Amino acid sequence: MVTSSAILPEAALIMPSKRTSILVSEVGPRDGLQSISSIMPTEAKKAWIAAEAAAGVPEIEVGSFVPPKLLPQLADTAEIVAYARTIPGLTVAALVPNFKGAQNAITAGAHKITLPLSVSETHSLKNLRKTHDQVFDEVRAIVELLNTLPKDQRPHFEGGLSTAFGCTLEGHVDERKVVELAVKLMTLGCDEVGLSDTTGYANPAQLQRLIRLVRAEVGDDGLTGVHLHNTRGLGLANALAALEVGITTLDASLGGLGGCPFAPGASGNIVTEDLVFMLDAMGYETGIDLDKLLVVRDIVIAALPGEEMYGFTPDAGLPKGYHGPWGLPAHAA
Numbered sequence: 345m346v347t348s349s350a351i352l353p354e355a356a357l358i359m360p361s362k363r364t365s366i367l368v369s370e371v372g373p374r375d376g377l378q379s380i381s382s383i384m385p386t387e388a389k390k391a392w393i394a395a396e397a398a399a400g401v402p403e404i405e406v407g408s409f410v411p412p413k414l415l416p417q418l419a420d421t422a423e424i425v426a427y428a429r430t431i432p433g434l435t436v437a438a439l440v441p442n443f444k445g446a447q448n449a450i451t452a453g454a455h456k457i458t459l460p461l462s463v464s465e466t467h468s469l470k471n472l473r474k475t476h477d478q479v480f481d482e483v484r485a486i487v488e489l490l491n492t493l494p495k496d497q498r499p500h501f502e503g504g505l506s507t508a509f510g511c512t513l514e515g516h517v518d519e520r521k522v523v524e525l526a527v528k529l530m531t532l533g534c535d536e537v538g539l540s541d542t543t544g545y546a547n548p549a550q551l552q553r554l555i556r557l558v559r560a561e562v563g564d565d566g567l568t569g570v571h572l573h574n575t576r577g578l579g580l581a582n583a584l585a586a587l588e589v590g591i592t593t594l595d596a597s598l599g600g601l602g603g604c605p606f607a608p609g610a611s612g613n614i615v616t617e618d619l620v621f622m623l624d625a626m627g628y629e630t631g632i633d634l635d636k637l638l639v640v641r642d643i644v645i646a647a648l649p650g651e652e653m654y655g656f657t658p659d660a661g662l663p664k665g666y667h668g669p670w671g672l673p674a675h676a677a
């Protein structure tokens with residue numbers, strides 16, 4: 345008999361004994377919008393971001409500093425960052441593909457910037473048109489720029505390791521390569537690395553193994569977040585597996601906006617509403633008001649007619665009488 349501990353060594357941690365805080369980072373305005381051809385009006389983006397922040401979402405990736413001709417959907421990112429900065433308490437994150445993007449993100453006032461590095465070099469060449477060495481040059485230049493800034497104006501700099509669990513072009517991705525690149529990014533001066541299941545290939549056991557391997561080299565503080573997809577229906581299983589090994593930041597997209605180009609009918613990113621319901625019901629602290637979160641969707645639907653929105657919790661509604669951690673003894677809630 346295989347004991348469960350062989351697969352999920354910390355499976356006993358099914359319900360947190362005290363209310364552990366988990367940071368849910370909304371990536372819909374960047375990841376969701378870049379994956380659809382419709383362009384959301386700037387005012388609707390602002391309304392979406394404001395409503396999610398008002399529901400308690402602490403961090404939102406509001407756009408990407410890529411040339412507008414490549415992604416016209418995100419051409420207003422600088423304006424959106426500036427707007428989001430006016431929302432008290434909200435951490436404003438942006439994706440930057442290169443040094444130029446980082447410069448623009450800093451000028452606009454982003455609190456956090458993420459530069460993606462594809463572990464699969466084939467994917468890197470196709471996606472960013474850069475070899476790994478060329479991406480390292482961008483990272484070096486960004487770190488030099490960051491080092492010239494006063495501490496209070498310096499955004500948090502994350503290196504996002506995409507295709508960390510497999511690549512649609514190369515297939516299997518060597519875990520040793522992921523660890524090597526994570527170490528390299530930290531050595532170059534990133535504050536943190538993230539692991540991204542860009543292709544939806546990850547499974548819970550693989551995810552836990554890779555998180556442990558990377559953390560053994562960069563420390564627990566060097567890897568606190570993962571970006572998961574639900575391409576094969578394993579999104580929330582993977583999220584739970586990540587929590588069990590100490591991950592505290594989870595990316596998600598409202599309504600799974602953007603879908604998945606490889607699997608029609610499946611969301612791409614994990615769905616924020618379902619993730620928050622799972623976390624809330626289990627007793628994790630997210631700071632998010634589920635009732636308020638569920639109505640934010642209406643803003644997105646109205647602004648993007650015809651675009652598919654995913655998620656089970658929004659369709660089914662909250663359980664009858666639901667008001668917070670479900671099944672926890674009163675003293676623990």
Ligand code: ZN
Nearest residue numbers: 375571612613
């Ligand atoms: Zn994604």
